[in-house]
Amino acid sequence: MHEWALAEAVLTTVLDIAAKENAEKILEIDIVMGELQQIDMETFKFALENLVKGTIAENARIVFETEKAVLKCNVCGYEWSFGEIIEKLDEEAREAIHFIPEVFHAYIACPVCGSRDFDVVRGRGVYIKSIKVLGGGK
Amino acid sequence: MIDPREKIIKERFRNIKRIVSVAAGKGGVGKTLIATSLALALSRRKYKVGLFDLDFYGPSCHVVLGVKDIFPKEEKGIIPPTVYNISLMSIIFFAKEEPLPLRGKEVSDAIIELMAITRWGSLDFLIIDLPPGIGEETLEVIRFLRDSEFLLITTPSKLSLEVVQRLIKLLKSTNVNILGLIENMAMNNYMGVSKKLADKNGIQFLGSIRFDKEIESAIGNPEKLVSTQFFTELEKIVERIFLTNQSHQY
Numbered sequence: 001m002h003e004w005a006l007a008e009a010v011l012t013t014v015l016d017i018a019a020k021e022n023a024e025k026i027l028e029i030d031i032v033m034g035e036l037q038q039i040d041m042e043t044f045k046f047a048l049e050n051l052v053k054g055t056i057a058e059n060a061r062i063v064f065e066t067e068k069a070v071l072k073c074n075v076c077g078y079e080w081s082f083g084e085i086i087e088k089l090d091e092e093a094r095e096a097i098h099f100i101p102e103v104f105h106a107y108i109a110c111p112v113c114g115s116r117d118f119d120v121v122r123g124r125g126v127y128i129k130s131i132k133v134l135g136g137g138k
Numbered sequence: 139m140i141d142p143r144e145k146i147i148k149e150r151f152r153n154i155k156r157i158v159s160v161a162a163g164k165g166g167v168g169k170t171l172i173a174t175s176l177a178l179a180l181s182r183r184k185y186k187v188g189l190f191d192l193d194f195y196g197p198s199c200h201v202v203l204g205v206k207d208i209f210p211k212e213e214k215g216i217i218p219p220t221v222y223n224i225s226l227m228s229i230i231f232f233a234k235e236e237p238l239p240l241r242g243k244e245v246s247d248a249i250i251e252l253m254a255i256t257r258w259g260s261l262d263f264l265i266i267d268l269p270p271g272i273g274e275e276t277l278e279v280i281r282f283l284r285d286s287e288f289l290l291i292t293t294p295s296k297l298s299l300e301v302v303q304r305l306i307k308l309l310k311s312t313n314v315n316i317l318g319l320i321e322n323m324a325m326n327n328y329m330g331v332s333k334k335l336a337d338k339n340g341i342q343f344l345g346s347i348r349f350d351k352e353i354e355s356a357i358g359n360p361e362k363l364v365s366t367q368f369f370t371e372l373e374k375i376v377e378r379i380f381l382t383n384q385s386h387q388y
Contacts, residue, residue, distance in 0.1 A: 005215035005255040009146035016145055032139070047214075074241075096232040099216065099255060102248035103229070106236035116239050124247070127139040 002099060003040055006126060007047035014057055014131050023133035026057040030129040035069040035082055036101045037126055038094065069123030073110035080111055082123065101125075143254035147282050150215075150253060153260040154188070156380075157286040158317065159279050163301025165196075165270040167293045168322040171353070173267035174202040175369055176289075178360055179376045181223040185262040188218065191228035192279070193269040194238055194245060200230055204358035215257040222360055227256050245274040253282060263380075271301075272308050280312050287315045289344075292335070294321060294328035299335050306339045317379060318342030320372075323349040344379055347371040 010031065018026050033039050041064065052058045069082035085108060086094070093107040101124055105116050151157065160173035170193070177189040191199040200206065203221050209231055210216040218225040229238065229248065240248065258264060266286065268275050279286055288309055292302045302319070309316050321332035324346035336343035350368040363369055 002212065002215050002255050005146070005257075006142070008149075008214070009142040009254055012149065013140060013142040013145040017140070092234075096234075100229070100232045100248055100251050102240055102244045102251070103232040103238060105240060105244075106233040106238050116237070117241075119241070126142065128142055129139060 003043040004047045006037075006039065007044055007051055010048065010126075010128060011051050011055070011057060013128055015055060017131060018056060018133050021133055022135065024056065024135035026060045026131055026133050028061040028063060028130075028132040029057070030063045030065070030131070032065045032067055032127045032129050034067050034101075034123040034125045034127075036097065036104070036120060036124050038086075038098045039126065065129070067123045070121040071108070071118050072121050073113060073115055074117045074119060075115040076110060076113040078110055078112040079121065085111070141250075143250050144282075147250070147253045150256060150258065151264070151283060151285075154258060154264045155262050157264045157266065157283050158289050159266040159268055159276075159283075159286045160289050160291060161268045161276060161305060162270050162291040162298070163303070163305045164292075164295075164298045167270075167291050167298050168347075169270070169291050170198050170267050171202055171357070171368070172289075172291055172320065172322065172347075172372060173265050174199045175363065175372050176376060177224045177263075177265045178222060178364060179369070179373050180263050180265075180380065182364070183381065186225075186260060187223070188225040188227070188258050188261045188264040190256075190264060190266045191226070191230070192249065192266055192275045194229050194233075194240060194248060194275070195269060197228045197230045197233075199226065199267050200228055202357055202363070203360055210256075213257070215255045217257050217259075225258060225261070227252065227258075242274055246278055249275060249278045250282075253278075272305055276305075276308075280309075280314055284314070287317045289317045290319045290341070291322055292319060292332050293323045294325055294331045299331060303335065303339060306341060310339075316341050318344040320344045320375060321346040323347070325349060345371075345375040347375070 072079045096103045160169050162169050177187050181187040191197045205221045208219040218227040292298045319336040333343040353368045356363040
């Protein structure tokens with residue numbers, strides 16, 4: 001997912017949660033980043049810091065956790081990490097996966113049996129794990 | 139764990155006046171050709187039009203338009219490229235010519251991702267080309283784009299008529315707006331079968347488009363496509379449902 005689009009999505013979501021909790025201020029946002037999305041953290045932070053200005057999330061502490069991506073072949077059962085193969089992909093494929101992770105099926109095959117039919121065991125998406133607010137619940 | 143993508147989707151579609159999803163029960167009935175031609179017909183009348191190819195296994199709106207080597211622009215998300223004054227978004231920009239074998243949850247994830255990152259801007263019409271059937275693509279449109287109106291396509295074949303009925307039942311059960319049924323590849327000896335089915339299911343029959351032997355040679359060539367019998371007959375239906383009767387209910 002594109003960093004700016006993601007930052008906008010994260011902010012929209014946390015503001016919505018905070019509004020439902022009648023919170024006065026958002027103090028902390030805890031985000032889990034799946035490796036597969038290859039988010040450029042500097043760009044994402046820059047985008048989020050820009051977007052939160054003037055909102056109740058301004059100055060909130062942003063906590064990131066990165067989740068390594070693991071893939072598992074549906075045909076032979078082999079498990080491998082995305083980190084092992086990322087370097088072998090060309091720039092175009094990496095960019096395509098960055099935007100829409102599911103297109104990895106177009107560019108990646110199981111290293112053992114060659115099948116493109118595999119699952120992402122973990123590390124696919126970006127999730128908001130928790131937010132801490134002032135004036136409402138957690 | 140909260141998926142932040144879902145909240146932004148509404149925002150992305152906020153400035154679109156009408157969303158029309160072109161759907162059918164069976165494949166090969168002309169959905170893509172009708173969806174793309176509908177986009178062309180509306181854009182020729184100076185409307186701002188988007189075309190969203192949601193057929194991940196067989197994306198082909200770009201084939202009808204005869205475009206290649208185009209890519210969306212990155213700008214706080216992605217902005218669809220414009221071809222023939224139509225903003226086009228398709229999985230082909232990312233999967234290129236490669237096959238894309240996706241399982242159920244992955245189809246949903248890819249749709250949500252595309253919906254969350256695509257910045258359509260202001261549009262009069264967004265035409266969505268759905269794959270056949272009642273799989274994830276149709277279900278995600280029903281889930282996220284509640285304002286979408288469904289334009290259903292069938293041929294006079296029993297095979298198509300039988301299956302489109304299931305789609306009609308599903309759509310009616312979810313209370314989405316069905317614009318009506320278009321019969322494509324109409325043949326003289328099967329006159330009236332599609333209208334009968336529409337009447338039986340309580341939806342509007344929007345008209346027939348006769349089988350056009352010349353249509354294949356116009357695929358990939360929009361200049362030629364707009365002068366075919368197929369396009370002329372579709373335009374009459376477009377005039378009637380979108381341009382003369384603007385009253386529709388959400």
